Amino acid sequence: MEKSTDTSLYLRVNKQDKDALEELYDRYEKILFSFLYKMLEDKGLAEEALQEVFIKIWRGKGVYDESKGKFSSWLFRMAQNTAIDLIRKRKKPTVPIEEASQMVSNDEPVEEQVVWQEKKTQIEMAVQHLSAEQQKMIDLFYFKGHTHETIADMCDIPLGTVKSRIRLALKKLKTSLHGMQERGAYDD
Amino acid sequence: MTNIDCDYLVDYLNGTLTAEENQQFEQHLTTCTECQEIVEATGQLPYLADPVEPPTDMKARILSNVFDETVEQNDQPKALKPAMSPIPIHKKRRKENVWKPLLAAVLLMSLLGNGYAFYQLSDQPAGTETAIQSIELQPNEAFTGTATAAMIEEEGLLNLVVQADRLAELEASQVYQVWLIKDGKPIPAGAFSPNPNGEGASYYQLETTSEEWDTIAITLEPKTGNELPEGQIVLSSEI
Numbered sequence: 343m344e345k346s347t348d349t350s351l352y353l354r355v356n357k358q359d360k361d362a363l364e365e366l367y368d369r370y371e372k373i374l375f376s377f378l379y380k381m382l383e384d385k386g387l388a389e390e391a392l393q394e395v396f397i398k399i400w401r402g403k404g405v406y407d408e409s410k411g412k413f414s415s416w417l418f419r420m421a422q423n424t425a426i427d428l429i430r431k432r433k434k435p436t437v438p439i440e441e442a443s444q445m446v447s448n449d450e451p452v453e454e455q456v457v458w459q460e461k462k463t464q465i466e467m468a469v470q471h472l473s474a475e476q477q478k479m480i481d482l483f484y485f486k487g488h489t490h491e492t493i494a495d496m497c498d499i500p501l502g503t504v505k506s507r508i509r510l511a512l513k514k515l516k517t518s519l520h521g522m523q524e525r526g527a528y529d530d
Numbered sequence: 531m532t533n534i535d536c537d538y539l540v541d542y543l544n545g546t547l548t549a550e551e552n553q554q555f556e557q558h559l560t561t562c563t564e565c566q567e568i569v570e571a572t573g574q575l576p577y578l579a580d581p582v583e584p585p586t587d588m589k590a591r592i593l594s595n596v597f598d599e600t601v602e603q604n605d606q607p608k609a610l611k612p613a614m615s616p617i618p619i620h621k622k623r624r625k626e627n628v629w630k631p632l633l634a635a636v637l638l639m640s641l642l643g644n645g646y647a648f649y650q651l652s653d654q655p656a657g658t659e660t661a662i663q664s665i666e667l668q669p670n671e672a673f674t675g676t677a678t679a680a681m682i683e684e685e686g687l688l689n690l691v692v693q694a695d696r697l698a699e700l701e702a703s704q705v706y707q708v709w710l711i712k713d714g715k716p717i718p719a720g721a722f723s724p725n726p727n728g729e730g731a732s733y734y735q736l737e738t739t740s741e742e743w744d745t746i747a748i749t750l751e752p753k754t755g756n757e758l759p760e761g762q763i764v765l766s767s768e769i
Contacts, residue, residue: 364593375584377576385585393592400596409560415573422576424546429758461577468571469578483544484575505540512539513564516571 348413352406354400363400370414374421375459381425381485389422398424426487464522471518475499476511483508539565543572595692664738667694667748674698674727677748677765679708679721681740688738693731694748694765697724705754706764708732713746716759721751743769 346354346365354362365493374395378388398404398420406416469477479497482488494501535558541547542555559566577588669675677694692708698710700706705723709716720732747766 351766360593360597363596367589367593369554371584372581373576373579375588376582378767379582380576380579382640389585389592391587392588393595396592396596410556411559411570412573415570418573418576419545419569422543426544455581458577458581461574465574465577480575483540484572487544505537508540509536509568512543512568512572516568518572519571520567 344431348417349406349408352399352413356402358400363396366399367396370417372454374417377418378421378425381487382423382428387428391421391428394424395421422487429487465519467522468515468518472511472514476507476514479508479511480515532651536562539568543569563705583757597663601612618628639669640655647685661740665746665767665769667746667767669765670763675765679746680765686737686739688740690734690736690746691731692720692733692746692748693729694722694724695727695729697728697730699728700724700750703753705751706730706732707749707751707754707756708734708763709747709749709759710736710738710743711747712743716747718757719746721754740769745769 346362348366348369351362351369355366371392374392375388378391379385382388382391395417398434399417404416404420406413410416469480472480475497480494482493482496489522490498490501490504493499494504497504499507535555538547538558540556542552547555552596559569663681664692665681667677667679675694675697677692679693680689680691681688682691690708690710694706696708700723705721707718708720708722709719710719719736720734722730722732724730745766746769747759747763749763750761752760
C-alpha cells in the first residue's frame with residue numbers, strides 16, 4: 343500500500359482521526375524529540391514541548407496547507423516556536439540531568455537513519471559555507487531562541503542590524519543548500 | 531511594499547508576529563520565492579540535531595494526554611508525571627464548580643476546627659478508596675500568615691485543598707501560589723488571593739498521588755500564571 347503523504351494525514355487529523363495523528367507522531371517523533379532536545383537540553387522539557395506540538399495539531403491551533411511549503415518545515419517551525427516559548431518562560435537555562443551520550447541510540451531503523459544522515463550531512467555542509475559569525479547567529483537565533491538584544495551582544499553587532507544579518511545568514515544557507523541540490527547531491 | 535513584507539521573515543520564523551501580521555506574511559510567501567526558499571531552508575535545520583532515542587513510554591504518555599485534552603475540553607487541571615515539567619496554567623481548575631461543595635465543606639469543617647469531621651465528610655463518596663493527609667504549613671520568619679493543606683486521594687486523583695488565613699493584603703497583580711515540589715522541581719498547584727478578612731483558599735486536582743511529592747510550598751508571586759516560582763516562599767512543609 344502506498345504511504346500516505348503528510349498532508350493527507352494532516353487532513354485526516356483535522357477530522358479528529360486518531361490513527362492519522364498516531365501515524366504522524368510515529369513519523370516525526372524521533373526527529374522532533376532530537377531537535378527539541380538539542381534546543382532545550384532536557385529530556386523532560388523536550389517531551390513537554392513535543393506534547394504541546396501535538397496538542398496544537400490535534401486541536402487545530404496551527405493551520406497547515408500546502409501553500410505554506412513542506413509539511414515538515416511547518417511542523418518544525420511550530421516545534422521551534424514552542425521550544426522558544428519554553429526557553430523564554432524559564433529564565434535560567436536548564437541543567438541537563440542525563441548524559442546526552444547515554445541517550446544516543448545505536449540501533450536505528452536503517453532507512454530512517456540513512457535519510458536523516460543524508461540531510462544532516464547536507465545541511466552541515468551548507469552551514470559550513472557560512473562565516474563563523476553567521477553560524478553563530480543561526481545557532482543563537484534558531485536553536486537557542488535568544489532575543490535580538492542577546493544576539494547583538496554575543497555577536498558584537500548593532501542591535502538595529504540583527505534582523506537583517508539573520509536574514510542574510512539564512513539566505514546564504516538557502517543558497518548553498520540550493521547549490522548542492524543543483525549538483526545532484528540532494529534528492530528530495 | 532515587498533521589502534516591508536520581507537522584513538517580517540525573521541519574526542515569522544521565530545513566531546513573534548501577531549496573528550494578523552502572520553497571515554499577511556503568509557500571503558506574501560505565496561508570491562515571494564526568496565522568502566519561501568529561506569523558510570524551506572530553515573525548515574531543514576532540525577536535521578542538524580544528533581539522533582536521540584525518545585523514552586520508550588513517551589508515545590503512550592503524549593498520545594493519551596493529547597486525546598484526553600479533547601475529551602476534557604482542555605481545562606481540567608492535570609499535572610503530568612513529575613518527570614515532566616510544569617503544567618500550562620491555562621489548564622487549571624475546570625472542575626472547580628464540581629468541587630465547590632467539597633471546598634466549602636472543608637472550609638466549614640476547618641472553621642469548626644474538627645479534623646475528624648472533615649475526614650468523615652471526605653469519605654462520603656461511596657465505594658472509592660480515599661486517603662487523606664492534612665499538613666500544617668510553616669511560615670518563614672517574616673511571614674505572619676498560616677495555612678493548612680489537605681491532600682485527598684481518590685481514584686488516582688489527588689485533590690489538594692489549601693486554606694490560609696492571617697494573610698496580608700496583596701497588590702492587585704500579586705497572588706499566593708501553591709506549589710508541589712519533588713526533588714526541587716515545582717509545579718503550580720493552585721493559587722489564591724486573600725479576602726478582606728485575610729483568608730484565602732485554593733483547590734486543585736492532579737493526576738498524581740501524594741507519594742510523588744516531597745514538599746508543598748506557597749510563594750508570593752508578583753503575578754498570576756507563573757509556571758515556575760519567582761517570588762519568595764512564605765509557607766512550606768514537607769509532605
